[in-house]
Amino acid sequence: MHSQAPRYFALIPAAGVGARMAADGPKQYLHLGGKPMLRHTLDAFLSSERISHTFVVVSAGDPQIDAVAPGHGVTVLRCGGATRMESIRNALAAMAAMAEPVRDSDWVLVHDAARPGLNAVLIDKLILEVGVHPVGGLLALPVVDTVKRAAAGALSTISRDALWLAQTPQMFRLGLLREALAAATDAAAVTDDASAIEALGHAPLLVEGHPRNLKVTLPRDIPIAEMYLAAP
Numbered sequence: 534m535h536s537q538a539p540r541y542f543a544l545i546p547a548a549g550v551g552a553r554m555a556a557d558g559p560k561q562y563l564h565l566g567g568k569p570m571l572r573h574t575l576d577a578f579l580s581s582e583r584i585s586h587t588f589v590v591v592s593a594g595d596p597q598i599d600a601v602a603p604g605h606g607v608t609v610l611r612c613g614g615a616t617r618m619e620s621i622r623n624a625l626a627a628m629a630a631m632a633e634p635v636r637d638s639d640w641v642l643v644h645d646a647a648r649p650g651l652n653a654v655l656i657d658k659l660i661l662e663v664g665v666h667p668v669g670g671l672l673a674l675p676v677v678d679t680v681k682r683a684a685a686g687a688l689s690t691i692s693r694d695a696l697w698l699a700q701t702p703q704m705f706r707l708g709l710l711r712e713a714l715a716a717a718t719d720a721a722a723v724t725d726d727a728s729a730i731e732a733l734g735h736a737p738l739l740v741e742g743h744p745r746n747l748k749v750t751l752p753r754d755i756p757i758a759e760m761y762l763a764a765p
C-alpha cells in the first residue's frame with residue numbers, strides 16, 4: 534500500500550539522433566511554432582500543476598540542451614544511452630540517486646521529446662484515469678484504418694479490433710519501471726516502456742490520447758505538428 538500522497542515526475546528521453554528525420558542535427562532541437570521541439574514538450578509538463586518536477590535525459594555531449602532547458606522545474610541528466618530504453622534506464626537510476634531522490638512509489642511519466650503536441654489536458658487525463666491503477670497506463674489511439682500486413686510478397690488484412698497505437702506519456706511507479714527495464718534482455722526490442730511492463734505479466738491501462746500528440750519522426754510530420762502547435 535502506498536501511504537504517502539502520490540507524486541508525479543516527468544522524464545523526457547531526448548538523447549536520440551533523429552536519423553529518420555535526416556535533418557542537420559537531432560530533431561528534438563528543430564524549431565516548430567517558433568521554438569525548439571523539446572521546449573514545447575518541457576513547457577507542457579511545466580504547465581501542469583500535477584507534475585512535481587521534470588527530468589530530461591540527453592546524450593553526454595549534447596551542446597544544445599543548456600540553451601533550451603528553462604532555469605526552473607527541469608533537471609538535465611547527461612546519461613543518454615544507445616537506445617531509448619537505455620536512456621530511460623540510465624535516467625531512472627540517476628533520479629533514484631538524487632540528493633532528494635525520486636521514490637520507488639512515485640509515478641514517472643515517460644514522454645518522448647519528439648511528441649511536442651502534448652498539453653496539460655492530456656497529462657491530467659492520463660493521471661486522473663490511471664488514478665491508483667496497480668500497474669500504470671499510457672496514452673494510445675484506437676486504430677481506425679484497415680490494417681494490412683505485407684510479408685514475403687503476400688498481402689493480408691489484420692482485424693483492427695482491439696488494436697491501439699501507443700503514444701506517450703507512459704506512466705508507471707519508478708520501482709516497477711526500473712524492475713521491468715532491468716529484466717529486459719533486448720534493449721532494441723523494448724520500443725516502449727509498457728512493453729517491458731507487459732513482459733512481467735502486467736496489463737497497463739490504455740487511456741485514449743489525441744492525434745495532436747503525434748511523434749515527429751519523418752519530415753512529413755513537421756507541418757502536421759506545427760498545425761497542432763498553432764492551436765494549443
Ligand SMILES: Nc1ccn([C@@H]2O[C@H](COP(=O)(O)OP(=O)(O)OP(=O)(O)O)[C@@H](O)[C@H]2O)c(=O)n1
Nearest residue numbers: 546547548549550551552553615616617646647
Ligand atoms: N538512444 C535514444 C534514442 C531515442 N531517444 C528518444 O526517444 C524518443 C523517441 O525516439 P525516436 O522518435 O525514435 O527518436 P530518434 O531515435 O532520435 O529517431 P530515429 O529513430 O529516427 O533516429 C525521442 O525523443 C528520442 O530523443 C533517446 O532518448 N535515446
Ligand SMILES: C[C@](O)(CO)[C@H](O)COP(=O)(O)O
Nearest residue numbers: 617645699700701724725748
Ligand atoms: C514510445 C513510442 O513513442 C510509443 O509509440 C515509440 O515506441 C517510440 O518508437 P521510436 O522508434 O523510438 O520512435
